[in-house]
Amino acid sequence: MTVQITNPSLQDQTVGVIATSLPGAAAIFRKFKIDFCCHGDVTLDRAAKDLGLDADFVEQALSELKTDDLPGLTKLSSGDLTEYIQSRFHDIHRREIPELILLARKVEAVHRENPKVPAGTAVLLKELERELEGHMKKEDLILFPAMRWSDTTLDAPISQMRKDHADLGVYLQRLADLTDNFTLPEGACRSWQALYIGLSKLNEDLREEIHLENNVLFPRFETV
Ligand SMILES: [Fe+2]
Ligand SMILES: [Fe+2]
Structure with a gap:
């Protein structure tokens, strides 16, 4: 099942919270070199800007995640x-x-x-x-x-x-x-x-x- 993220404030959430609540987000963050573990209290918007990334692009990648691999x-x-x-x-x-x-x-x-x-x-x-x-x-x-x-x-x-x-x-x-x-x-x-x-x-x-x-x-x- 594909997760449709309609929450417009996703970019305002911290990367730590997103990595915890959205299965597979950690792998996406690793791909973009977003540090969700040691600096998990930074918003997605801020983390993307600090790395020179387009936050919309990262959000799009997150929106295409599947929920089948919930680690529990x-x-x-x-x-x-x-x-x-x-x-x-x-x-x-x-x-x-x-x-x-x-x-x-x-x-x-x-x-x-x-x-x-x-x-x-x-x-x-x-x-x-x-x-x-x-x-x-x-x-x-x-x-x-x-x-x-x-x-x-x-x-x-x-x-x-x-x-x-x-x-x-x-x-x-x-x-x-x-x-x-x-x-x-x-x-x-x-x-x-x-x-x-x-x-x-x-x-x-x-x-x-x-x-x-x-x-x-x-x-x-x-x-x-
Ligand atoms: Fe430990
Ligand atoms: Fe520890």
Whole structure:
């Protein structure tokens, strides 16, 4: 079924709300490089203008979305959603990032003479890993349990988490810049291919996780 968006104020809604309420909108935003996770509180009109895009054009793309792939995550209880985030994202980051660091070290060493080598990726990933681990621990040990035990507002800790997310978004942007948006050079070896596939997945996963937290989970516990 095609969604006909007749609401004339869609461009006045925030991209975070649109990504949450309109199935498939997240993919459209990724295509246009609209940051709906770390900067989800920006209106569609503003986000389009900031990127030099025609907001009507983006709205048209959103209006052609289909509703068949509703993920259902927004309907989960907070307890189930936090458990989903931990198993689908936190556990997987902890497993995959160390492997990516090893792979990046290898590619950087073997291809150090290649002008396209993403020099500095391993160091950047190590910094990202440290920041992300500190952030996930706060969610795993303090914030998420608090969300399971009560429905009181948690404005102060959530505000800190949102700041952490913005910082993590900067790391992801630096990774994309280093790798020419995860674009492989001609004749890249298998390790290089595996590295960019893994980095691209990390980028997608972390942005999806931040989107779920910022735009679906956190608003349930905020007063503003
Ligand atoms: Fe998280
Ligand atoms: Fe988070």
